[in-house]
Amino acid sequence: MNRYIKQLKEGILDQNPTLVQLLGMCPTLATTTSLENAFGMGMAATAVLICSNVFISLLRKFIPRQVRIAAYIVIVSGFVTAVELLMRAYLYSLYQALGLFIPLIVVNCIILARAEAFASKNKVLPSAMDGLAMGLGFTFALCILGTVRELLGSGSVLGFRVLPEAYPEMVVFLLPPGAFLTLGFVIAAVQKLRGMSEERRRRRAGSGARQSAEPAAAGTEPAADAAVISASGAAISGVPGDAAPAAGSPDADTPERQAADRKEDNKT
Amino acid sequence: MNFTDILLLMFSAVLVENFIFSRFYGCCPFLGVSEKPDTALGMGMAVTFVMTVSGAATWAVYRYLLVPFGLEYLQTVAFILVIAALVQFIEMFLRRFIPALYSALGIYLPLITTNCAVLSSALLIVQEDYSFLEAVCFGFSAALGFTLAITVFAGLRARMAYADPPRAFKGFPITLIAAGLLAMAFSCFSGVQL
Known part of the structure; x- marks a missing residue:
């Protein structure tokens, strides 16, 4: 089940x-x-x-x-x-x-x-x-x-x-250009949320408390829902990712990394 | 059916009712195979070739096979089979007789079976009740519109590779937004009265 x-x-x-x-x-x-x-x-x-x-x-x-x-x-x-x-x-x-x-x-x-x-x-x-x-x-x-x-x-x-x-x-949103634009912005939002969850997962992996990702899965409003997407995604794909930061993932994994990532996110 | 009507039909299929920008047929290859201008052009040419031939073939199948037996409701099944067979056949024919063209278009041909532009042009031809000549011209010019759109867009994307969008917009979203802007440019044709 x-x-x-x-x-x-x-x-x-x-x-x-x-x-x-x-x-x-x-x-x-x-x-x-x-x-x-x-x-x-x-x-x-x-x-x-x-x-x-x-x-x-x-x-x-x-x-x-x-x-x-x-x-x-x-x-x-x-x-x-x-x-x-x-x-x-x-x-x-x-x-x-x-x-x-x-x-x-x-x-x-x-x-x-x-x-x-x-x-x-x-x-x-x-x-x-x-x-x-x-x-x-x-x-x-x-x-x-x-x-x-x-x-x-x-x-x-x-x-x-x-x-x-x-x-x-x-009316432009009902016409073809609006379709492309809306989809572009929606997918950008999804990528943003995925990026944020990735970062959260990495940080959690760093402190060794990754397990707590799953229970957070209960939300109704879209924003919370999206957070769940990313949280559960992190839990599932977290197994290989666990080792990746230690082995030196593309992003730097120094302590400053999280702060830098945060700043970059804010900028975007 | 005179020459002017054909010309108007073709003009409208290429620009006014562009398959990508006003009807959304064939968006998958449009977004997927438009990274480099020359591959985009290759895809466009392969689609043009298949769509012209399939326009004629599906017209004949509908008129002489489905209508006499009262099987019009099977048009989707019949058309997709005709298109799949045709693509396979064209691939074999080109490999055997025109190897140069085959090596240029070969890799795109199998993708075309699931290109919705081809199936939708066949369905539109039936819906609009075109004659044989109109069907062939419509298939050809709609595909020409597709080629125009994908080539122009590939040119844009080649320039966009040097841009530095915000991180969340990297990749697909910025591509879609560029497509949206291009669609705005194309939507000016929708004001053209024919």
Whole structure:
């Protein structure tokens, strides 16, 4: 059970497919003009990801290695067609808003990457869980972007006006340039948080009290959440990192290092 | 269908409705393979080649295979298979007959199967109900727009390598922000009335 929780955490936070692994940029940029569209896209991709992971995992012993990519694509496109038809039947307005990006889930790199890296090597249940975790991670990233863009671009969240009437709607955030800019700033924030946690981990490794990273994992607001990302990330990747500073990592590991790092962070 | 219409279609596919900057098709290679101008140009040429041929092939498959049998709902599956087969075939053909071109484009060809620009151009051709000539011209010019975008962007990134952004912005974020600024420049074309 623990293992699945860890998998979920990896997919949503530490190994987030969009914000950390930087996969699947097209739907991320294109469908996040509003939170509703972003969530719909994320859920559609999650459904396909779970189904295709399960199916590929079931067939992993029968698919010949040479044609595996083609086989994966056919399996994925079958599920994508099913999801597309279901959405057309039951969620028509969302289907129209997402447009071509529903069939384009076929060529979403996240799905092929998980099929190749995980489902083709693991049993069914972990593969399904991996699909769920990665799909939720993708949805999470899309929702962050969707919220920011909808809030800045039309002053509302989920269609409800949040900001006062006097707020001038910055339409640029709904247009393509805003998509690139928002994603750039969000990923910069993620890198910043990861850098901070790295530093914290190193300092903790220095004082030999690394174990306390895990229990800190309980937070609801985004900032605390992000701190959890980094804390748990530190705990997981901490094993080799433990020795690294002693062996002389790229960053200097003198006592002044922490102060210097801090200063650099403040500067940025 | 006269010449002016074709020309307008091509102009709009290259600039006004640029695949990267106004439609977001093909962003993965755009962000991934744009570190050096010459590799970017190679990728662009490979995409242009595949997209032109696949525009024609998927048009034919749709019109003469899917429509007569009432299988339009299978278009995604059919198109991705056609594209995968086509890429494989082009790769073999080039290696056998035009080795020079193969050595220039070879490494990019397998990547193109999962390039969403190719699949989306095939789907758009069906959606817009283009004729055969329009389909080929659309595929070619949309890919030309992709090549233009990726080459220009690679030039920018080559200059950006010397910049010193804040630490959190290093790497991917600053690249995305540059892409955003370039997209702003391209968005001026969206005011063009055709």
